[in-house]
Amino acid sequence: MGSHQVIYECSSATQANIERALKTFTYLSDIQFNWKSNPDSWSVGECISHLVNTNALYLAKIENIFFLVSFGEEKDFPYKQSFMGKMILKGVDPKNVKKVKTFKVFYPASSNIQKDIIAKYIKCCEKLIDLADKMKHLDLQKIKLSSPVNILIRLNLGDPLIIIPKHDERHLNQAERVISQKRFPKGDDNE
Numbered sequence: 201m202g203s204h205q206v207i208y209e210c211s212s213a214t215q216a217n218i219e220r221a222l223k224t225f226t227y228l229s230d231i232q233f234n235w236k237s238n239p240d241s242w243s244v245g246e247c248i249s250h251l252v253n254t255n256a257l258y259l260a261k262i263e264n265i266f267f268l269v270s271f272g273e274e275k276d277f278p279y280k281q282s283f284m285g286k287m288i289l290k291g292v293d294p295k296n297v298k299k300v301k302t303f304k305v306f307y308p309a310s311s312n313i314q315k316d317i318i319a320k321y322i323k324c325c326e327k328l329i330d331l332a333d334k335m336k337h338l339d340l341q342k343i344k345l346s347s348p349v350n351i352l353i354r355l356n357l358g359d360p361l362i363i364i365p366k367h368d369e370r371h372l373n374q375a376e377r378v379i380s381q382k383r384f385p386k387g388d389d390n391e
Contacts (some may be wrong), residue, residue, distance in 0.1 A: 202276040203340045206358045207332045213365035214332075218325045220372055221248070224379070225318055232385050234312055235378070245313025247375040248321050251368050255324040257348035258360045262331050265343060265357060274336040284347070285359030292367040325368075332361055 225233070225244055233245045242250070281289070290296065340358030347353035378384065 201279050203279045203338070203358065204274075204276040204336060206279050206340060206361050207335055210332045210361035210365055211329045213369070214325045214329050217365060217368045217372060218322050221318060221321055224372070224376060226315075228315070228379075229385070229387065230315065232379075232387070233315055235385055237378070237381055237383060242374065242378070243313065244375040244378050245315070245317055247371045247378070248317050249313050251371050252317060252320045252324055254348075254367065255321075255328065255364055258364060259324060259327055259331065261345045261348060262328075262357070262360060265338075265345060266331075266334065269338060269343065272337045275339075276336075277339040277341065279341050279358050281362060282341075282354070282356045282359055284353055285355050285363065288347075288355075288359070289363050289366060292363060292370055294366060294370040294373050296370075328361075328364060335361075 225248065228244060234243045236243045236246075335357065338357060340361070341356050343357040344354050345357060345360075347355060
């Protein structure tokens with residue numbers, strides 16, 4: 201796979217996640233948006249808040265790369281994920297149905313999330329698409345960055361472009377499962 205394919209797939213999947221979030225969660229009432237089946241589960245709002253928190257930390261790391269590299273002509277470099285990138289992707293992949301404990305740094309804000317979190321999520325997604333588009337001249341495999349969790353965990357620049365959309369998809373799935381529960385409040389019980 202080439203670097204331009206990684207960028208294209210990231211942008212395409214991220215745009216699909218934006219459209220899915222708008223279509224599925226925009227019309228929920230505040231009660232529906234913050235409803236939880238039990239105190240240990242996440243509401244729709246908490247799922248989206250978690251994505252905003254996680255993505256913002258990764259985007260800051262990616263953005264810092266642009267202060268360190270020079271711009272040049274577009275080039276499609278060969279690309280291979282790092283070992284750590286593959287391990288993280290395996291944990292966050294939507295096909296992985298096992299629960300995975302998240303790091304505290306990625307926790308959502310406490311419940312009673314405001315619906316403007318959807319706009320913040322979309323803004324993060326649009327920023328990812330914009331940053332990815334600006335990487336067409338970079339070797340995504342050779343440029344390294346540290347994980348937001350631990351500076352000792354090193355990823356290549358392409359890893360977050362693969363991880364973030366899959367992680368988002370996983371938690372959008374989770375938020376949709378909240379909506380599909382039998383006890384989920386109906387639309388006329390709101391506000």
